[in-house]
Amino acid sequence: MSKRILKNDFLEIEYLTDSLHIVGLYCAGKPNLMADASSLPPIPTPYGDFHFHGGHRLWHSPEAMPRTYIPDKGELKLTDRTNGVTLESPTGPGTGIRKRIDVQLATDKPSATLTHTLTNDGLWPVELAPWAITQFRLGGTVILPMPVGNVDAAGLLPNRQFSVWPYTRINDPRLKLGDQFTLFQADALLPPFKIGYFNSHGWMAYWVDGILFRKTFEVHSGVSHPDNNSNAELYCNDKFVELESLAPLKILYPGASITHLETWDIFYGLDSLPKEIYELLSIP
Helix, strand or coil: EEEEEEECCCCCCECCCCEEEEEECCCCCCCCECCCCCCCEEEEEEEEEECCCCEEEEEECCCCCCCCCCCCCCCCCEEEEEEEEECCCCCCCCCCCCEEEEECCCCCCCCEEEEEEEECCCCCEEEEEEEEEEEEEEHHHHHHEEECCCCCCCCCCCCCCCCCCCCCCCCCCCCCCCCCCEECCCCCCCEEEEEECCCCCCCCEEEECCCCEEEEEECCCCCCCCHHHHHHEEEEECCCEEEEEECEEEECCCCCCEEEEEEEEEECCCCCCHHHHHHHHHCC
């Protein structure tokens, strides 16, 4: 398994050259923020074994077997750019979908922009949504901003909902529901936990070891998203925790592409979660 590193004065991003995975995120002299899932057993599919390397990956939703778990293997097409790199996988067998991640580091702060692209190299249209998944090591706190305010002038209509997976315990002790923020303590417990919702704020965050990671993404209102209209999802098991963002569902015709943009911002030297951190996270 070959790796390379993209870095500047603030961040180091480590990626594989033979599988479309970013496996390392380093800053402020701290250990890797991302989870190492390389010891997990592979998932067998008719197209070969899918391996969880950990870190960041690009999938397309809705999740299905075996489509979602077709291995991202084969030598990547790598293109170096100033302060950035493009990682492009071969066309996926069975799906005809080709994946690409463009990583661009900021020059003046610990920040990176990731553009995720899916291209349909197949012969028929496919309905899908780009799905960007980032796995972190356990021990921290996930911060999910909640929808606030009225949907209608009289305040009679609901303004939030959760999608809940069948293995999720509603009374999971790691979950703390709040009106402005929902917090989740990423401890190693089973069964796994997963929820999704429509995140109108366009950001999610994870605080661990004095470092705050925030991913932001574009919000598309009034269009359909996967998983009961979820554009943000949280998953946690006894090995790692995931922050996931999703673009809207789209029918992707042969030869066409769709993109999904994330921005990663890192804040460090934060040894607790006071109110000031919530203010820091807020995006105008």
